[in-house]
Amino acid sequence: MQRKAKTLSQNGMWKRSVITYLMILPGLIYFIINNILPMYGITLAFRNVSYKLGPLNSPLYPLEDLFVNFEMIFKQDIIGILLRNTLLYNVVFIVLDIVIPVAVAILFNAIESERSKKIFQTAILLPNIISWVIVGYIGYAFLSEKSGVISHLLGVTDFYHNPIYWPFILTVFHLWKCLGMGMVIYVSALVGIDASMYEAAKLDGATWWQRTVHITLPHLKKMIITMFILSLARIMTSDFGLFYQLPMNSSYLKDVTQTLDVYVFNNLVGNDPNIGLNAAVSAFQSVVGFILVILANFVIKKVDDESALF
Amino acid sequence: MKKILSFLLCVSMIATLAVGISGCGKQEESSGGRHVVMTYFYGENLPKDIDLVEAAVNDYLKELGSDLTMEFYPISVYSQNYSTILMTDPIDLMCVAFGSSPIYYAQMEMIQTITDEEIQKFCPNILEMNDEFDMMVRNSQGEIVGISTRELGFYNGGAYVIRKSDLNAIGLADQYPDGTPVTLSDLEMIFAKLKEAFPESYPIVSKMDESSHAVSVDPLGNNKFASGVLDFSTNGTESTQIVNYYESEAYVNFCKFMANCYANGWIDPEAETSTVTKNAAFINGVARGVLLEGLPSLRDDFATQVGEECVRLQILTPTCVPQRAEAITWAVAGPSENKQAALEFLDLFWSDVKLMNLIQWGIEGTHFEIVDAENGIIRYADGLTAETSGFRMGGGFYGDKRYIYVYESTVDTYEEQVAAKQEERAAMEAASQNPSPAGNFIYDSSAHDVTIKNIEAVIDRYANIMALGGYTDEVYAEFIAALKAADIDTVIADKQAQLDAYLAEING
Structure with a gap:
């Protein structure tokens, strides 16, 4: 009798869960189509791509020449510049994308007026939804030689002729555009911290800085590590709009x-439609990102098991 | 109620996804037989009567037993997306243009090679036309990779167009009548006077493309000059010696000229990043002149737009460099299974005056009326204008261009227009008399793919900077040293060997 009741209860739960599972289904299908199936495309990096046969019917290179597309990339002189730029910008962005959004999130959390919070949040998030094409022209309005506001204020007229400024300009625009989203993620983690801990610390005479260092940051640690590991996965990729449009x-x-x-974009829209070569670049980016994620997670797991992502 | 709504929402999302998925990868199947799918371009806006014209083309073709689907692309998209288009659209006939090499595309199997037997069998008209003007583009194995357009000669002569009133204002109208050849030194003098007379404007606002306006070369199939060129400016059109373009005297003169232009404020300092087109700048007066590539009659288009007489100053001696990276080639797309029908249609397209003008200008009576059949002059139908007409394809990247109609001029008298058309033909004939000695040779660079990429990377890094006035002796020396380090001399030697072998073969 008890068993029958349990089965009925399980059936009831299952029925109640059907809707929930159904709601997962569209996302799951999307995920399979958008993220899983295209993984097969990585084989293009090892194929002698023929337009006649189509990309997926093109033959794989024989085993001894399997990496011929990769060899072609690494034999090019420009690869040094490409790797240097991609890696160095990403290292800077990874650090700043953690430090600055965390700092802003903490400051944001200190604002008490709900109205002010809404205004600041909207202002900081707004750049995130503006396309890079528009941001490119906003930048141009600031930096152009003839009519740029900043050019006139600083008396510098060669922004678009002198590469020396651009590592800074690119970093500033990246932060301006991406800060909002990073901040929201950390703010969502801050909201979960029990307010009574702050009150207790305050009663014990802890200053704002001490409360931040000893309560806030430890609670953000897991989120920071997660964001760090996810950033490592993208260390060989770059924000195309930032580097091309701006x-x-x-x-x-x-x-x-x-x-x-x-480089891949210029190849594909230029006169070199060598899909295999460009697929090899993408495969290289993905593999490096994958290895770094595994390594970083391994190291973090060794140091602090609970903070590891998996 | 909430559950039902949630359930319906989920079902509708899944259904939408399913519909989307079923649509993915669904291509218009080529019907085989004599149905041909060809690429076609438009400028900025797709003409509104495009479907009407396509239907008219098919009505016309029905009598001949074939039918056609035209896949339309904006020129800007098409020129940068050959690979995507071939992967996604079922193209039979495709235009390879805008600096792309049909030989390289054939190597990549993006286009099919065509045998001489197939041309004999399916393209008798093209074969006949080929006797007087070679239109077959061949690779180093002698296989045909495409058919170029039939022109009287590819007109490779850059010019500077300026309002006659401006020349008057600086007191040079008598000295420089229309068509006068000018050197870069002449241009410097003219630019200086223009800047003095119109300090708020610039003599030019766009960076100069030296290969069109300052250095006459035949790159023999490599549009970035990474493998050396025949340099007509320095060595004349007789020499078959391939040289490093960037070491030529003409190129150095061009770089110094551009540096001078920037230093003196004769060119808009934002020429590279400006969003205003050079034509628009000329029309609205920001630029006092405009650099022009192509036929002399294009000057009249500017005259029409600015509403006053313009003068064209010839910078480069026109030369005939046919059927290579500069020209327009039509080819059978790699994935096509309709090769025979594609070639048969191409043959018709190249020889049928009605068909080529139908595709270029639309339907006679609806979009245009013939004014003078002998000289090929037409006008807009029923009081239509260029702005109100539902169809007008200015490009004309196909066919026998001798038989493409032209619209009557709105500023010239009829006699003047006929004279202009004759001038145009004479200019092309003159260019044909000044041909590249390399004939139809195209360099096969497949043995040096990586080296060429390295050289192109160096060119990308320096050449544009030179064209933007960045020349100094030090930067130039650095540029040449980088080219040498990238092994340009080895590629030039290989290209020279291939050219010598080609010339030896055709000279018996």
């Missing part, structure tokens, strides 16, 4: 604006 494709700036993604 510098207006100026010839003078290519030394500091060419990354692997810009």
Whole structure:
């Protein structure tokens, strides 16, 4: 009798859960189509791609030449510049994308007025939804030689001719555009911290800085590590819009604006439609990202098991 | 109620996804037989009567037993997306243009090679036309990779167009009548006077493409000059010696000229990043002149737009460099299973005056009326204008261009227009008399793919900077040293060997 009741209860739960499972289904299908099936495309990096046969019917290179597309990339002189730019910008972005959003999130959390919070949140998030094409022209309005506001204020007229400024300009625009989203993630973690801990610390005479260092940051640690590991996965990729649209494709700036993604794009829209070669670049990006994620997670697990992502 | 709504929402999302998935990868199947799918381009806006014209083309073709689907692309998209288009659209006939190499595309199997037997069998008209003007583009194995357009000669002569009133204002109208050849030194003098007379404007606002306006070369199939060129400016059109373009005297002169232009404020300092087109800048007066590539009659288009007479100053001696990276080639797309029908249609397209003008200008009576059949002059139908007409394809990237109609001029008298058309033909004939000695040779660079990429990377890094006035002796020396380090001399030697072998073969 008890068993029958349990079965009925399980059936009831299952029925109640059907809707929930159904709601997962569209996302799951999307995930399979958008993220899983295209993984097969990684084989293009090892194929002698023929337009006649189609990309997926093109033959794989024989085993001894399997990495011929990769060899072709690494034999090119430009690869040094591409790797340098991609890696260095990402290292800077990874650090700043943690430090600054965390700091802003903590400051944001200290605002007491709900109205002010809403205004600041909207202002900081807004750049995130503006396309890079528009941001490119906003940048141009600030930096152009003839009519740029900043050019006139600083008396500098060669922003688009002098690469020396661009590592800073790119970093500033990246932060301006991405800060909002990073901040929201950390704010969501801050909201979960028990307010009584702050009250208790305050009663014990802890200053704002001490409360931040000893309560807030330890609670954010797991989120920071998660974001760090996810950033490592993208260490060989770059924000195409940032590096292509913002510098207006100026010839003078290519030394500091060419990354692997810009290189692939230029190849594909230029006169070299070698899909295998460009797929090899993408495969290289993914593999490096994958290895770094595994390594970083392994190290974190050794140091602090609970903070590891998996 | 909430559950029912949630359930319905889920079902509708899944259904939408399913519909989306079923649509993915669904291509218009080529019907086989004599149905041909061809690429076609438009400028900025798709003409509104495009379906009407396509239907008219098919009505016309029905009598001949074939039918056609035209896949339309904006030129800007098409020129940068050959690979995507071939992967996604079922193309039979495709245009390879805008600096792309049909030989490289054939190597990549993006286009099919065509045998001489197939041309004999399916393209008798093209074969006949080929006797007087070689239109077959061949690779180093002698296989045909495409058919170029039939022109009187590819007109490779850059020019500077300026309002006659401006020339008057600086006191040079008598000295420089229309068509006068000018050197870069002449241009410097003209630019200086223009800047003095119109300090708020610039003589030019766009960076100069030296290969169109300052250095006459035949790159023999490599549009970035990474493998050396025949340099007509320095060595004349007789030499078959391939040289490093960037070491030529003409190129150095061009770089110094551009540096001078920037230093003196004769060119908009934001020429590279500006969003205003050079034509628009000329029309609205920001630029006092405009650099022009192509036929002399294009000057009249500017005259129409600015509403006053313009003068064209010839910078480069026109030369005939046919059927290579600069020209327009039509080819059978790699994935096509309709090769025979594609070639048969191409043959018709190249020889049928009605068909080629139908595709270029639309339907006679609806979009245009013939004014003078002998000289090929038409006008807009029923009081239509260029702005109100539902169809007008200015490009004309196909066919026998001798038989493409032209619209009557709105500023010239009829006699003047006929004279202009004759001038145009004479200019092309003159260019044909000044051909590249390399004939139809195209360099096969497949043995040096990586080296060429390295050289191109160096060119990308320096050449644009030179064209933007960045020349100094030090930067130039650095540029040449980088080219040498990238092994340009080895590629030039290989290209020279291939050219010598080709010339030896055709000269018996």
